[in-house]
Amino acid sequence: MIYRIKQFHWAIQSVFQNTDCEIPNKYLSKSELSLFMKVTKSERNHSIRVCKAALEYIRDENILDIDKCIMCKCALLHDIGKSKARLNIFYKSIIIIINKITYGNFLKYTQSQRINNYYNHPQIGADLLKNINEDNIDIINCIRYHHDDNNAKDNIYLKILKRCDNLN
Numbered sequence: 468m469i470y471r472i473k474q475f476h477w478a479i480q481s482v483f484q485n486t487d488c489e490i491p492n493k494y495l496s497k498s499e500l501s502l503f504m505k506v507t508k509s510e511r512n513h514s515i516r517v518c519k520a521a522l523e524y525i526r527d528e529n530i531l532d533i534d535k536c537i538m539c540k541c542a543l544l545h546d547i548g549k550s551k552a553r554l555n556i557f558y559k560s561i562i563i564i565i566n567k568i569t570y571g572n573f574l575k576y577t578q579s580q581r582i583n584n585y586y587n588h589p590q591i592g593a594d595l596l597k598n599i600n601e602d603n604i605d606i607i608n609c610i611r612y613h614h615d616d617n618n619a620k621d622n623i624y625l626k627i628l629k630r631c632d633n634l635n
C-alpha cells in the first residue's frame with residue numbers, strides 16, 4: 468500500500484518534471500528509443516527509476532552473471548505497450564481501485580479498447596519490440612511476462628525487473 472502511495476506521488480511529480488534521457492540514450496538503440504518516447508512522461512520516468520533500481524540491486528547483491536545492457540533494456544522498455552493505452556494518472560488510479568474492488572474482473576471484462584490495451588500492455592509491448600528486433604528473446608520475454616504471477620520460468624532479468632517494478 469505504501470508503495471502505491473509513493474507511485475502516485477511520483478506520477479504526480481512526473482507531470483512537472485522533464486525526462487532525464489541520459490540512461491535511455493546510453494542503453495537504447497535508435498528504434499528502441501523511439502518506442503520508449505511514445506509512452507507518457509510519467510511512464511518514462513517510472514521506467515528510468517526501475518532501471519536505476521535494477522542497476523543498484525545488481526551492484527548491491529554483487530550479481531556478476533548478468534549483462535547490464537540487457538537488464539537496462541528490459542527495465543526501460545517493459546511498459547512500452549502502454550503507448551497504445553495512454554491513460555492519465557487520475558483515470559489510472561480509479562481503474563486500479565475499481566479493479567481491486569471487483570477482484571480483477573473489471574479489467575478482465577471491460578469493453579473499453581483503451582482499458583483493454585492497458586490490461587494487455589505486456590503482450591502489446593512484446594509485439595512492438597519484436598517488430599523492430601526479433602533476436603532479443605530475453606528482452607521480449609521479460610516484457611511479455613513482467614506481470615505474470617507464475618514465477619516458474621523467471622530468469623534473472625525477469626526476477627530483478629519484477630522486484631524493481633513493484634518498488635517503483
Ligand SMILES: [Fe+2]
Nearest residue numbers: 545546613614
Ligand atoms: Fe507493466
Ligand SMILES: [Fe+2]
Nearest residue numbers: 513545546632
Ligand atoms: Fe512498470
